[in-house]
Amino acid sequence: MAGVKISNLKKQYIVDKQRIHALKNVNLTIPDGSFTTIVGKSGCGKTTLLRLLCGLEEPTEGVIEFTCREESCKEISGKSVGIVFQESRLMPWLTVKENMAFPLFKTKSKKQADKIVEEYLHIMGLGKFKNAYPSQISGGMAQRAAVGRTLCYNPDIILMDEPFAALDYFTRNNLQEEIVKLFLSQGKTIVFITHNVEEAVYLGEKIVVLNEGQVIMEHKVPLSYPRQSNTLDFINIKEEILNTIIGNREKLNA
């Protein structure tokens, strides 16, 4: 198990000779075994933060430290981080089963990989479709396969970049429930990015609100799983976060 400590993180891009500050001095602690949702409107730096966390980009300034629960584990490598992207990003030439085994060829024998994949095919409800190609399954199934692929990789930290954004209401609800079940059963550290405040409250133990590349709010959700979106506490938390985002936007506009 592992957590993340982010200190003074900055990321700048040069676009048309102009300096764009995607992240401005972000400080954040993600405890190990926690479920953190990062919420904010488009362009607030959510995806940039996730790409920095999984090493797909280098920060301009600042430090990202991975911390371990076990004392014997002093440092964990980037390989302990797995990411589920907004799109399933399955390899079109591999079947669902082969896609889920995709990250295992380096560390596991074929027999071991098959055993792990079979287990997650069952968990993700994809047993019947294991020999189908990505073009033959629905978007929801493909996204489940992508989640399954990351789970097969067995990382200490799972990063999810709006994985359900393109899915329909019912598929999204099903997958949200499955993610909560997986979190409760496996206790992985999950960082989940979304622009949907309701989804953030439904999933996260802690909600981090990002705006204009800065953390403007950290909110602990004192609700037990599984959560009901029609309860008063749920609605209050959702309203509070929405007001923070809207209030901050009005303040910036003013």
Place this chain on the structure above:
Amino acid sequence: MKKIIGWVIPIIIMLIWTIGSALDLWNAYIIPSPIRVAQATLRLIESGMLFRHIVVSLNRVFTGFAVAFCLAFPLGIILGMKTKLIQFFNPMLEFIRHVPPLATVPMLILWFGIGETPKIVIIVLASFFPVFLNTLNGVLCCDKKLLEVGESFGFTSGEKFYKIILPATLPYIFVGMRLGLGYSWRALIGAELVAASSGIGYMILDAQQLSRTDVVIVGILAIGILGSVIDFLLLKLTEHLITWKEGDKQRGWS
């Protein structure tokens, strides 16, 4: 039904050819009748001449194409992966691409004599660019998002090549191979102009000098049929190896 539609035009041409020849609508020297062509074919088969010429031509086409592939495939991969090198090679390759292989015949005879080498070189020049450009295009078009998946799982450059770039490029490579083989057949007649004493191209030129238009047509038909059969076999191999393209056509549960 689709297969039958493809035969409609050849059948119409055959009918016009047969009826026109029977009614003496044109000079039998300019367009010999189908019966004369069939008789010439039978004679060439019985004497073993047609088979001998075909074997020689096939040998030249496959040797030339194999050499072209061995040069074009690695160069396409290297330039696709190291895009900075494209600028270095581009002017020279563009220059060679626009020079018709037959224009080099006099120089090739001077350099390589009148043996097999200049004939093979002409086929190499003709089939190099379809394979090279398609391979290069395949590598350049490889989805960067898929490469990021490999990167997020800690793949090395070599692993990304074998597990992502190469499979993603395969359809492009096969298209290049099909085009390259087609170009090889086209270049064959030119190659067999170079002091040849065997091969389908030689057979056609020899028949032209002897005013045997029926044999010329046998040669043209032999090249067309052989080219089509080889293309068909390559297409079947492509379908066998790239099953996920087949999957695209048979969308199942989406």
